[in-house]
Amino acid sequence: MPRPHSSRTSGRKSSRPAVDYRTRQPASPYELEVLPGLEQVAETELAGVALARDIHGLRFWYPGDPERLTRLRAAVAVYRVHSWDVPRPRGLLGNQQLGELLSYLRGVVEYGGHRSFRISAAGKESAVMQRLAEEIQRGLELPHDPAEGELVLRLRPEENGPGWEVLARLTPRPLSARAWRECNMSGGLNATIAYAAHKLAGQRDEDRIFNPMCGSGTLLIERALMGPYDAMVGVDISESAVECTRTNLKAARKEIEVARIDALQTGLPPRSFDLVMADLPWGDAVGSHRSNAALYPAFLTEMHRLTSKRGRLCVITHEIKLLEGVLREQTAWDARELFQVYSGGHYPKAYLLQKR
Template sequence: MPARGPRKRRRGASAGGRRPRGRPGRVKRGTPVRPRFWVEATVPHGLEPVAGREVRERFGARARLRRVAPPGAVAFDFAGPLEELLTLRTVLAVYLCRHYAVPRPRALLGHQHFRELVAQINAVQRLMPPGTFRLLAISAAGAHTPVMERLKDELAAATGLVVASHEGDLHVRLRRPVDGRPGWEVLVRLTPRPLSTRAWRVCDLGGALNAAIAAAMIRLTRPRPDQVVFNPACGSGTLLVERLAVGPARRALGCDTDPEALACARRNVRAAGLGAQVELYPWDARATPLQAESVDVICADLPFGHLVGSHAENVELYPALLDEAARVAKPGARGVFITHEVRLMTALLEQHPRWELRRVVRVTQGGLHPRIFVVRRRGF
């Protein structure tokens, strides 16, 4: 075993990375040592457990969830290339984090800390083609104090960025440690836009579902390749695209009475490369030509009655849509519905003869607090 000398910093481990556990002598010569990064993913409030499960399932032993994370976030240590984090679907954005043992942000301007801060930002810049990040934005309490202005200017100069006057694309957040330690934490967002902004969304329909919430709903349907999946009131196709993004289905069908919504869904589905796999129909979700007991999963983002529809219309629509969904669902089929009509939906499901209410998840979307209702078709 080699004698233990002074610890050397591994390449790539400086940007928020931490040395993996284990004795250095145990690492075989020539075995690449994976840096361990501290990562925080922001998620829609209420969906932290769903996102945490995605992290565990996707990365296995390479991700270790941290116990302390702010609300609306999942924190974990990650041993793998940062690029892989960009494939998470239930999160809004991913940040590379680092703790700095400094009493005040001013001390980040000191030589050693400033070098580490620049390395943290450079690690994020390297993830994208040169020129992707141009504008540096820092959010912190007191973001406009002279010290913060100086920090912005010096960081911009050292990283080749320009200080953003409004919206930036390289986002840095400064905060007090959430676990109560002394010091400051710096978080750098890995992407110029939130991860929930999908490249496939070429047609943006008013009232479209946030893609991270859609991905979480899809996880709650427990996707399998042998399923027939039906998305009544599909709008611009968010749920259908997110369903097929996680794996194939026997059939994936959507319907909507609005021709504009269907045209929008067609464009999005094609942009996602799923044109041949998704069937879209101009059916009324209250009476479809689908055979009875032919569908394994029903997933829908129902009109909330704000941007789309009205409460009076929903009072008519919801019971009929739930009855039709129960008719086409196989016994044991899973239904996952999101709506802001919480009282109406709860009352309908509690007394529905065919749907059994299994779980309700409160989510935050755009200042609203809709619920995801997970149900199971009785009669199994």
Template sequence: MVMPCITDHLVLRTIDGAADLLIEELRAMASIHSIRQASVDTVECAIAGSLDELAACALYSTVALRDPGKSLQFGVLGTLPEPVKFRVGVDDPERRREMINATEQRFGWVNRPGDWDVNLVPSADGWIAEFGPLSWTRRFGRSERLPWSTNFVVVEVLVRLAKIHPTHRVLDPFCGTGTILHAVRRQHPTTHLLGLDHNPTALTLATGNSLAAAHSLVTANPLVVGRSPSFVRGTAEVLPVASGCVDRVVANLPFGKQVGSHRANRTLYPAVLDEIHRILTGDGRAVLLTEDKRLLLEAVERRIGLKIVRQRLLRYKGATPTAYVLARTRLPGTARPR
């Protein structure tokens, strides 16, 4: 999207565990300054220029303005067509009605809960206005999901931890509806992508999401020729991949809350690690997300040839999974892969 130059103060919502990555990307943007972490899951900054760079960043879910009146004059809200459509994001009907009436009287906006440009939500410092065009799904499109599909911002963290290069071959052995592979594709359109899942419904949705993602990719940058992921039905315990040919494995492992069980993971996790060890290239790495943490740590300790080189705790909507980065261990006397 191409947006006009504006001046404003922004509040970006991310997840606990991703704020530092978001700040790192914001610092690289010419239009962003005065960056600070306001809480574990919010980052505040000022913008003076175009919103295009910010719109391309996938590490936040929403952008809000603390002063809607000022933003209407000089900032983000002034880019919206009139009359501005809004909703009030509170469950209490009396409180919601009071805010609707006050907003209509002060700004002349139109209450449209099903088709809004601004979502008014309460915060510790008063009401803030979330800017619809910069919400995650409006920037990157909606996709079909299952109840256990990975949170979009979590996926972006996993992809960054994987340190993927454009020529890499990337595998998700628990791909579900393809959320992780589509995130890889946005950042690295030329990577070779393979998704595996035992659920035929998930694979059907993943294929549909891939077509929608391809259209979005071409629309955003007609000069980029993206490589579509391949989706295959199968099990992660026996991957249909030759040994030593995968550069990166990125996956949200079953950990028993919405899919799988701790009992099943006792067998699954060691088998998956055996396959990861078999298929990874010499300098390959795997990024695995789970809340069944002790079980994974014990499985890695028993699996000669793999080690955990990094881990990151994430917190969102009551979930507290950890992302583990695994690499091959070096045998004594062997050179480090280049």
């Protein structure tokens, strides 16, 4: 049975893919890279990939078209994996191993169309890694760009074996760098976090959704791409943020109404929405701790007015102490934590609030 980690029975690994005995098709091992904290969401999404087999956490075998894997929305990146029975990276420079390595990487480049490569490994400045980079550059006729290389190669010791493995990123850009993101703004949410928040807050076709501080539109667009909803609108107090959202919506080919309005003074009737998704100012790139101290309680009160009887409010923030303090002092909402994630040097949390 194919396993995600290299089989130790045949000695040196072959670069040919193993055969998945259930589908009789050649299968390759893959691994997902995920923001720490979103592993469960990514594993659930992976479980929905019909042909993925022998799933162990974020490692799995897959015999199908890799294009399906590049559509995963909870993962930052997807890598193809190959392992060798060599005690240290120097072993990859042996004639046979190097031939296998180049043929494996050629397959990845053929798929992804990468125009350069880089190595990401402990000791990547060492003489052995430099030699490896030279051989790959020559063998694949692909420029080595240590800072921005599109084909990211991760070298590391096998987790459950004595050898080394090389992970090659399937796509030139991370999956989290969405094709729709033409406009970025400081404080923009990583799209995989937006996806996870929507999944865990509940995806319902009948939801009327409000995104009160839409920024560049990440939560709006990720939800629009996930499937049907009844209605969705976004607002932001900043004109440039609204423009940024509109640019991204156009790139995503999604028509969602957005406007420059203070989320606390929309003038909308009570119970207008079933789900409010909010990535509040975190007090560093956007807003300040001082202004947030006034904003957060007022926001919870106004969103309570705007949500339906069984409405949900999902809040994402890095101002954890502040939000948890405000939640302790109110009685209108029941709150539970959905996840905490590590992203861009921050540890934001997502909460789901339901009306009492």
